[in-house]
Amino acid sequence: MAYRKTAAEVRRLEAARERLVECATQVVAEVGWAQASVTAVADAAGIAAGSVYQHFPSKAALAVEVFRRAASREVDVLAEVLRSTDGSPVQRLARGVQVFARRALENRGLAHALLAAPAEPSVGAERLDFRRRYHALFAEVVREGIDAGLLPRQDGQVTAAALTGAVGEVLVDPLGAGRTPAPDPEDLLAELTALALRCAGARPESPP
Amino acid sequence: MAYRKTAAEVRRLEAARERLVECATQVVAEVGWAQASVTAVADAAGIAAGSVYQHFPSKAALAVEVFRRAASREVDVLAEVLRSTDGSPVQRLARGVQVFARRALENRGLAHALLAAPAEPSVGAERLDFRRRYHALFAEVVREGIDAGLLPRQDGQVTAAALTGAVGEVLVDPLGAGRTPAPDPEDLLAELTALALRCAGARPESPP
């Protein structure tokens, strides 16, 4: 006889899948892609290794899903800040960098996974796309700044790439753990913001 | 009876080791760490897989040696430029960035391997050290620039990290191959130099 899944059943399945993705994300944030074996992820989610394949056709597919979700969250947040309608392009740029950096500092493991941790090729490809989206967002604001006469003429794409690279590099080292006294996060943020503005060529604020 | 290696024999051995390292470097530059299996490297050097273990205790040891050599070459070149005695700190910084970038563009595969390509943990650790050395060099010049009143007050370490990150990010994308029309290298270099100077806060050159 036709066997039809009940609504509750479907919900339960989706919840299981959801839980799997969340646990996988956590594992990846904690130990990196390389150490996040199917077994480790399944254990974290409290299911058997084989059950992973009920939800995803392969480990790579799960990894990509994990990356996409986390990356999209970040891109969305950044987009919201950069495209907000209040403040000059330069002010938005500053806020964007701060948000980018603050979020990374608040979830270092995840930031490291998104930005730098060694990963299998499929995730690597996803990461390239992630970076492109970041570039596009920053490039947009830089362009607005140029058009508004607030920033000097420059290749927005290059500046945008530099901004993500700069912030990433500054963050990743502290992220990777080992660093002398560990600089105060707020100082780091202020320093980064100033750096980003110089990078884009914004004039130092004139006194009020 | 005591068996003593003749001088020629010793030389031959060292040459073989040398050749192995060079071939491995080339393989890595061409296909990345992940694809550079012991077999592939041995094939490239024209020896059997097992013979690799005459020269190195493990694949990781060989990989580290490959990385160290290439990285040291780059660090040395950069150090020479940045520490040269002619030109202001700002001018040296500009030249340093150009040299860094130009060398990367001239050997994209190797640059990618050094800066970004996924690698086993032992190489990853080496890469952190490599980056630290870059940071230290840039930080030194930035500090000189500040002391000379040419650059605004700033955290040299952060700026230095940003410079390597920025240059790396800008280069790695083009490096990774896929990019629309592929920007002219000279334009890219000019753009990068300008960006680096802004990044450090150097005033735009006043007219002559």
Add this chain to the structure above:
DNA sequence: GAATGAAGTGAACCACTGTTCAGAGCATCA
């Protein structure tokens, strides 16, 4: 030229992981 010992070989070994699959456990339907 025979004895000796190191370098070099490459097939076999082994550890590690992603993936499969036959069966157990349950929910659904008649």
Add this chain to the structure above:
DNA sequence: TGATGCTCTGAACAGTGGTTCACTTCATTC
């Protein structure tokens, strides 16, 4: 409640790639 079909399990399987080792090859010594 029994029949059916789905989910879940976890041990077995398979591909990969680093490492080993019995053996060959070749240089050295007497």
